[in-house]
Amino acid sequence: MTEDIIVKTSARLMTPFIQMFGLYVIFHGHLTPGGGFQGGAIIGASMILLAVVYGLEEGEKRLGHDASTVLESSTLFYALIGLIGIAAGYSFLANRVAGIPVGTPGALFSGGAIFAINIVVGLKVASTGKTLFYALSREERP
Amino acid sequence: MSINRHFPVLIVVAPLLASYLAPMLWRWQRRLVKPIVLSAAALSFSMSLSTALQVLRSGPVSYHVGSWEPPWGIELYVDYLSAYMAVVVTAVGLLILIYATEYAEKLVDEKNRGLFFTLALLLIAGLTGMVVTGDVFNLFVFLEIASLASYALVPIAGKKGSKGRFEASFRYLYMGAIASTFILIGIGLAYMATGTLNMADMARLLPEARQEYPRLIVASLGFFIVGFSIKCALFPLHLWLPDAYAHAPMPVNALSSGLTIKVMAYAMIRLFYSVFGIGFVSGTGLLSALQVIAGTAIIVGSLLAITQNDVIRILAYSSVSQIGYIILGATLVTKDGLAGSLLHILHHSVMKGAMLLAVGAVIYKTGKRDIRDYRGLGKRMPYTMGAFSIAALSMVGIPPLTGFVSKWILLLGTVEAKSYAFTFVILASSLLNAVYYFRLINYIHFKGETAGEVDEAPPAMLIPIIILGLGAIFLGVLAGLPLTIIWKAVASAGL
Numbered sequence: 198m199t200e201d202i203i204v205k206t207s208a209r210l211m212t213p214f215i216q217m218f219g220l221y222v223i224f225h226g227h228l229t230p231g232g233g234f235q236g237g238a239i240i241g242a243s244m245i246l247l248a249v250v251y252g253l254e255e256g257e258k259r260l261g262h263d264a265s266t267v268l269e270s271s272t273l274f275y276a277l278i279g280l281i282g283i284a285a286g287y288s289f290l291a292n293r294v295a296g297i298p299v300g301t302p303g304a305l306f307s308g309g310a311i312f313a314i315n316i317v318v319g320l321k322v323a324s325t326g327k328t329l330f331y332a333l334s335r336e337e338r339p
Numbered sequence: 340m341s342i343n344r345h346f347p348v349l350i351v352v353a354p355l356l357a358s359y360l361a362p363m364l365w366r367w368q369r370r371l372v373k374p375i376v377l378s379a380a381a382l383s384f385s386m387s388l389s390t391a392l393q394v395l396r397s398g399p400v401s402y403h404v405g406s407w408e409p410p411w412g413i414e415l416y417v418d419y420l421s422a423y424m425a426v427v428v429t430a431v432g433l434l435i436l437i438y439a440t441e442y443a444e445k446l447v448d449e450k451n452r453g454l455f456f457t458l459a460l461l462l463i464a465g466l467t468g469m470v471v472t473g474d475v476f477n478l479f480v481f482l483e484i485a486s487l488a489s490y491a492l493v494p495i496a497g498k499k500g501s502k503g504r505f506e507a508s509f510r511y512l513y514m515g516a517i518a519s520t521f522i523l524i525g526i527g528l529a530y531m532a533t534g535t536l537n538m539a540d541m542a543r544l545l546p547e548a549r550q551e552y553p554r555l556i557v558a559s560l561g562f563f564i565v566g567f568s569i570k571c572a573l574f575p576l577h578l579w580l581p582d583a584y585a586h587a588p589m590p591v592n593a594l595s596s597g598l599t600i601k602v603m604a605y606a607m608i609r610l611f612y613s614v615f616g617i618g619f620v621s622g623t624g625l626l627s628a629l630q631v632i633a634g635t636a637i638i639v640g641s642l643l644a645i646t647q648n649d650v651i652r653i654l655a656y657s658s659v660s661q662i663g664y665i666i667l668g669a670t671l672v673t674k675d676g677l678a679g680s681l682l683h684i685l686h687h688s689v690m691k692g693a694m695l696l697a698v699g700a701v702i703y704k705t706g707k708r709d710i711r712d713y714r715g716l717g718k719r720m721p722y723t724m725g726a727f728s729i730a731a732l733s734m735v736g737i738p739p740l741t742g743f744v745s746k747w748i749l750l751l752g753t754v755e756a757k758s759y760a761f762t763f764v765i766l767a768s769s770l771l772n773a774v775y776y777f778r779l780i781n782y783i784h785f786k787g788e789t790a791g792e793v794d795e796a797p798p799a800m801l802i803p804i805i806i807l808g809l810g811a812i813f814l815g816v817l818a819g820l821p822l823t824i825i826w827k828a829v830a831s832a833g834l
Binding site for chain 1: 345352355356360362363403404406
């Protein structure tokens, strides 16, 4: 891999901002366009950027395979949040009626289960994007 | 308040939860994976059974996800047909997973084994979701979950699999992706015309929308038919199936043949009878076209099966032929036709499940899949090959085995519809079935000895095979049992 100072520096400078924007999209998923999936895709793209510029090993150091496995199972919490509704005596994925606090509409901490679900989905999608990239770059030859 | 009320959603959530857990457990607590996977499948099965009994006792169950009233929220709607399909899917799925615990140990790469259970459970979750949902878009979401899981399951054996596995999976993937797109367009057009995605609501609004958009609704129906025809491997859109079967591990084939293509056929039946209304569908002329295609599928599938020597391909082409029966029965628009079609879904799952798993046991023991190498296996693996032979005889339609009952009811259906050409097709196809299944039985039992020293597969594999083999007998003798719920489903379909 050739050393390119411009690419490396700009990637290093951009990454925190890209990730911050991804987090913003995730956390404001219930308020503005976007949500867990879109924000997660942005964060995943930032990790792919690091892997492309600094090499696959360096990227692996930032988010290892074990961590990905855990993050990808985070959808577990989606289902568990859904079970809260059943535990409260309502339906699967019941939100306000099941007593999950929803806050003031328009505020950051509002939306009840949707807020939590967006975060879970964001983690999952970010990690999946990265894993897909690694799976393709280390393609198994038939 | 009881937990029973939540069974319609929990049937889907139990395998879904376990499939999320499986990769983590595989990494750190490997010995827990199989118990968790099997107990999730067993839980799903027992909940389906309990829901089916409840539906039989007190009528269809509706479940509002998130406590949102339909048509705004997603509705799960378990009527007689859904309850029946849910039991078939979860019961056969559980047996195949039990079998797979042992099979995967030897014939799936260690690296992929955790993934195998994750995807198999995800497939079952997607299929049960398709069966219980009462929402067209929800149907699509579960369809995609199930489809993506099955594309990935084809090459799952890894380095222990065969050479062309990626190519076969890729061909399946893009045939499947085209089908999914067609189905999505169909949903989009129907949504445009009615403004709703809830099946019951859509059925209510469609007659009115037909006045305004007469051609659009027919186009939507056409997209659905083509999409689901690819998904259920209806001739001439079956080309992905034999290749995928030849390269995938046997439990995956059993899941695909026993469950996936059946649920896709179910989705087509559901759309015809519960959404578009069968009167409208047969008025468009698409139904008679589908009848001819299904009749051709029955004959061509059997003819192609006769030309093969690879056992897996014989069974794959036989599946193409059998899906023709199911679609033909559903398109005859007679009571007996639909009942025969629905009964054949169960019967073919059991028969083909038994045969595919039995062939899997032979591959597990010897790695052989050419029929000429099967000589004498009847003596070496008496239980496995016994179940295989019973299922094969049943497939031909020897009374009182299962295949006879469903084919008989289908025959009555064709007579009732006065489509005597199809009566002839079914009879002729039984003869063709006899040609290739008797050939298999002949090689296995009566053609000397080339199999060498082999013994029975381990109990975890043998027991599901024997249960399915016995099923091929008892579901024929006791066909009245599934028929009680089927007749109610047929009655509520408005025939």
